[in-house]
Every structure is written in structure tokens, then in C-alpha cells.
Amino acid sequence: xxxxxxxxxxxEKVLGDCLxxxxxxxxxxxxxxxxxxxxxxxxxxxxxxxxxARAAGAEVLHVGRRNVGHARREGAEWLLxxxxxxxxxxxxxxxxxxxxxxxxxxxxxxxVCGTVRVGDWSNHAPQVRRRYxxxxxxxxxxxxxxxxxLGICARAYRRAGGFRxxxxxxxxxxxxxxxRSGARIVWTHQTCVTTSARHDFRAPGGFGEFxxxxxxx
Numbered sequence: 001x002x003x004x005x006x007x008x009x010x011x012e013k014v015l016g017d018c019l020x021x022x023x024x025x026x027x028x029x030x031x032x033x034x035x036x037x038x039x040x041x042x043x044x045x046x047x048x049x050x051x052x053a054r055a056a057g058a059e060v061l062h063v064g065r066r067n068v069g070h071a072r073r074e075g076a077e078w079l080l081x082x083x084x085x086x087x088x089x090x091x092x093x094x095x096x097x098x099x100x101x102x103x104x105x106x107x108x109x110x111x112v113c114g115t116v117r118v119g120d121w122s123n124h125a126p127q128v129r130r131r132y133x134x135x136x137x138x139x140x141x142x143x144x145x146x147x148x149x150l151g152i153c154a155r156a157y158r159r160a161g162g163f164r165x166x167x168x169x170x171x172x173x174x175x176x177x178x179x180r181s182g183a184r185i186v187w188t189h190q191t192c193v194t195t196s197a198r199h200d201f202r203a204p205g206g207f208g209e210f211x212x213x214x215x216x217x
Contacts, residue, residue, distance in 0.1 A: 001034065001035045001036070001037055001082065001083045001084050001085060002026075002031070002034060002035070002036045002037070002084065002085070002086045002088060002101060002105075003036075003037050003039065003076075003079030003080070003082075003084030003086065003087050003088070004022055004026070004036060004037065004038045004039065004087075004088045004089075004090070004101075005039055005041065005072060005075045005076055005079060005087055005088070005089045005090075006018060006019075006022070006038065006039065006040045006041065006058075006075075006089075006090055006091065006092055007040075007041045007043055007068050007071035007072055007075065007091070007092070007147075008040050008041065008042055008043065008045065008049050008053070008092040009042075009043045009044060009045060009049075009066065009068075009071075009202050010045050010046060010047045010049060011045075011047075011049050011052075011092035011093065012047045012048040012049045012051070012052050014092055014093045014196070015040070015049055015052045015053060015056075015092045016052050016055075016056065017095055018090065018091075018092050018093070018094055018095055019038065019040075019052070019053065019056035019058055020056070020095075021095040021096045021097075021098075021100075022038050022058075022090070022096060023038070023056065023057070024098045025096050025097070025098055025099070025100045025101045025102075026038065026101065028098055028099065028101060028102045030099075030102035030106075031101060031102060031105075036101065037059060037079060037082065037084065038056075038057075038058040038059065039058065039059045039060070039061060039075050039078060039079055040053040040058045040059070040060050040061070040092075041060075041061045041063060041071040041072070041074060041075035041078075042060055042061065042062050042063070043063050043064070043065065043066060043067070043068070043070075043071040044063070044064045044065070044066045049092075061074065061075055061078050065165070067165060067166070067167050068147070068166075068167065068168065068170060068202065068203050068206075069163050069164050069165045069166035069167065069168075069170030070165040072089065072147065072163040072170055072171075073162055073163040073164070073165050073170075076157065076162060076163060077162070080154055080157070080158075084154060085153065085154050086104070086105065086151060086152070086153055086154065087151065087152045087153075087154065087157060088100070088101055088104060088150075088151045089147055089148070089149075089150040089151070089152075089171070090147075090148050090149060090150075090193060091147060091148040091195065093148075093195060093196040093198060094116070094148040094149070094193050094194060094195040094196070095119070095193065095194045095195075096149075096193050096194075097191075097192070097193075099191075100191055100193065103188075103190050103191045104151035104191055105151075107186045107188070109153075109184045109185060109186040110152070110153050110155070110156035110178070110183040110184045110185065111150070111151065111152045111153070111156055111175065111178050111183050111184070111185045111186070112150070112151040112152075112185070112186045112188060112191060113142075113144065113145055113146070113149070113150060113175060113185060113186070113187045113188070114146065114149035114150070114151075114188055114189070114190075114191035114192060114193060115136075115137070115138055115142055115144055115146070115149065115188075115189045115191075115192045115193075116144075116146050116148055116149055116192065116193050116194070116195045116207070117138070117192055117193070117194050117195070118132070118194075118195065118196070118197045118211070119194040119195065119196060120196065120197070121197065123197070123198070123199060124197060124211070124215065125215060127214075127215070128197075128211065128212075128214045128215050131214040132211060132214055135214075138189055138192070139189050140187070140188055140189055140190075141187050142187050142188075142189065143187060144187075145171050145172045145175045146171065146193070146195075146207065147170065147171035147206075148193050148195050148207070149191060149192070149193040150171055150174075150175075151191075152174075152178070156178060156181070156183045157174075159181045159183070160174060160177040160178045160180075160181045160183065161177055162174070167203065167204060167205075168203045168204050168205035168206050169205060169206075195207065196208075197211040199212065
């Protein structure tokens with residue numbers, strides 16, 4: 001079974017698009033009908049995120065820490081306990097391609113670190129997009145780490161100790177722990193995920209804050 005992990009804190013406005021893209025990826029014929037379990041970890045939600053998740057046929061897990069690392073850790077454990085051999089991680093404000101899961105698995109690696117592209121720059125000044133494109137490595141063998149685009153095999157995840165319950169950079173720490181454990185990691189642009197550059201980002205120190213920092217003189 002393949003487990004797909006989506007942490008969510010008050011994401012009713014964007015979660016539906018994310019889950020629709022995940023359902024398409026889960027139906028790809030290249031998966032040979034292997035079951036895919038999509039889990040939304042509802043972290044201290046006070047909006048309609050749960051209703052959106054259930055309407056899309058996703059599993060839900062409630063946590064209340066307002067901590068993305070804790071949410072990812074609890075969600076990963078939930079999926080592993082139910083037999084997931086592979087954990088694919090994304091974010092509620094992101095959409096994956098139909099080939100996302102198939103391409104992750106095709107590398108036959110222990111972890112796959114993918115890239116992201118911003119779907120809408122309209123809330124930012126032109127220089128923010130320009131600076132971002134100058135800095136970002138949209139290529140093979142990049143060295144970006146995104147919780148919005150990360151895949152890990154169950155054995156390697158266990159060996160590395162899993163996501164740390166951190167309010168940010170839990171994805172970065174996991175990849176560093178994977179490296180220290182000797183995991184075979186692929187850094188690829190072939191699994192690129194579309195994400196947002198919204199101002200009301202959820203994780204301090206994460207991708208949204210990085211994009212906003214590019215507006216500084």
C-alpha cells in the first residue's frame with residue numbers, strides 16, 4: 001500500500017484541489033492497482049477542512065498541536081501501522097501531477113526529493129518572482145527539500161527516526177537524518193509539484209516565508 005500524507009490547518013479553501021490531484025495520481029495505471037491511502041491530518045482545524053477531506057474520500061486523523069512536524073509524524077505512523085510501504089508527502093495548498101506517485105516509485109530509491117513551482121504570483125511584486133527564479137534550482141540533482149514534494153520508503157523512514165515534531169523544517173531534518181543513515185536519495189525535477197506563494201502561510205520559516213523574504217529591498 002502507498003500512503004499519501006497531507007497535513008492541514010484550516011485549509012478548506014485549497015484542500016479540495018489538492019485532493020482531486022491526489023486522486024488522479026492514485027488512479028494512474030502505472031501503479032498496477034496498488035491501493036493508495038490518502039490521509040489528511042487535521043491539525044487544530046476550526047473550519048470545514050474535515051468536511052472537504054471526507055467528501056473527497058480521504059481518511060482523516062485529528063491532532064491538536066498546531067505543529068506541522070507533529071502532524072506529519074503522527075500521520076506517517078498512522079499510515080505505517082496500516083501497512084504503507086511508501087510515504088508520499090505533500091501540502092494542502094499544493095497540487096501534484098497525474099504521474100507524481102508513479103515517477104517517485106520508478107526511481108527505486110529510498111527517498112525522492114522533488115521540486116516545486118509557484119502556481120500564482122499575482123499577490124507578489126514582479127521582483128519577487130524574478131528573485132525566486134534566479135535562486136531556485138529547477139533541475140535534476142537540485143538540493144531543495146520540500147514537505148510538499150517528498151517520498152520515503154517505510155524502511156528508510158523507520159531507520160532515520162521519522163519526522164521530528166518541529167514547528168518548521170521537519171522535512172529538512174528528516175532528509176538530513178536519511179542522509180546520515182545512508183539512504184539512497186534521488187533529487188529530481190521530474191516530480192515537480194505546483195504550490196502556492198500565499199501570504200497567510202502556515203509554517204514559520206517555511207516556503208511561504210522564504211518567498212515573502214524576497215520582497216525585502
